[in-house]
Amino acid sequence: MILVNSKTSVVVQGATGKMGSSHTRRMLQYGTKVVAGITPGKGGADVHGLPVYDTVEEAVRILGANCSCIFVPPYLALDAGLEAVAAGIELIVLITEGMPPQDTAKLVAAVKNSKTRLIGPNCPGIITPSSANGMDGCLVGILPGSIFSKGPVGMISKSGTLTYEIALALTNAGQGQSTCIGVGGDPIKGMDYKELLQMFEDDKETEVIVLIGEIGGTAEEEAAEFIKRQIKKPVIGFIAGVTAPPGKRMGHAGAIISGGKGTANSKIAAFKENGIRVAMTPNEVAQQVQEARKQLAKA
Numbered sequence: 001m002i003l004v005n006s007k008t009s010v011v012v013q014g015a016t017g018k019m020g021s022s023h024t025r026r027m028l029q030y031g032t033k034v035v036a037g038i039t040p041g042k043g044g045a046d047v048h049g050l051p052v053y054d055t056v057e058e059a060v061r062i063l064g065a066n067c068s069c070i071f072v073p074p075y076l077a078l079d080a081g082l083e084a085v086a087a088g089i090e091l092i093v094l095i096t097e098g099m100p101p102q103d104t105a106k107l108v109a110a111v112k113n114s115k116t117r118l119i120g121p122n123c124p125g126i127i128t129p130s131s132a133n134g135m136d137g138c139l140v141g142i143l144p145g146s147i148f149s150k151g152p153v154g155m156i157s158k159s160g161t162l163t164y165e166i167a168l169a170l171t172n173a174g175q176g177q178s179t180c181i182g183v184g185g186d187p188i189k190g191m192d193y194k195e196l197l198q199m200f201e202d203d204k205e206t207e208v209i210v211l212i213g214e215i216g217g218t219a220e221e222e223a224a225e226f227i228k229r230q231i232k233k234p235v236i237g238f239i240a241g242v243t244a245p246p247g248k249r250m251g252h253a254g255a256i257i258s259g260g261k262g263t264a265n266s267k268i269a270a271f272k273e274n275g276i277r278v279a280m281t282p283n284e285v286a287q288q289v290q291e292a293r294k295q296l297a298k299a
Contacts, residue, residue: 065089194226
């Protein structure tokens with residue numbers, strides 16, 4: 001597992017809002033150690049039995065929080081993120097969609113000069129699944145915890161929906177997951193494929209890595225080259241957008257094709273050229289994972 005576990009201490013910025021409150025309840029039900037909500041001006045209130053503080057600094061100082069999940073409107077997301085960085089939060093999971101790119105760039109720059117890591121924005125979050133008999137995992141964000149299962153498959157994805165679909169296919173095939181991360185589909189974001197690939201490579205509990213990409217940008221091609229140089233574990237790749245009409249923007253803000261780059265075919269070709277197994281459907285991802293694990297067992 002990487003980044004989060006059962007000991008991760010989470011605060012929810014925007015916990016008193018509709019979305020923040022709903023997903024705070026779901027995280028608690030999953031077993032995540034959510035310790036407080038943060039809403040300026042509502043300190044002293046409570047949400048689902050948790051204390052609400054005016055600032056992140058208070059929750060870090062009093063409760064030892066080290067992770068923040070942010071559910072605030074786009075125009076407040078930069079301030080919320082900078083507040084978490086200033087408070088010494090180790091991991092920010094920024095769910096907010098529609099954050100202005102200039103604001104995202106400012107937050108990414110601030111994170112680079114700190115001890116904080118950023119997942120998102122416009123992402124579903126991260127989950128280290130619980131074992132079948134306990135609540136020993138950690139869900140931070142909006143992921144549907146019931147479809148994930150504990151195991152040795154690490155997953156990195158741009159797409160929230162595909163994260164869910166492929167996780168369910170893996171679970172149904174008996175291929176549990178170590179940690180699954182949705183990095184978000186915006187062109188400017190925090191943690192990228194390469195950083196997370198290296199973390200999974202170094203993680204003793206992860207045997208196989210699943211990399212889910214989509215049309216637009218060159219992140220997948222760059223990741224493919226990185227995998228060839230740095231990653232020894234088997235990697236199964238899946239690219240969404242194979243049937244996207246030429247010239248049409250699809251889905252996320254980052255799903256833009258220009259100059260012949262960023263197409264599904266170019267990404268699939270890069271995967272194959274760099275020794276990455278390519279699956280064309282979610283069920284095929286699960287089959288490829290199963291085959292890769294069988295080969296590892298024979299080695």
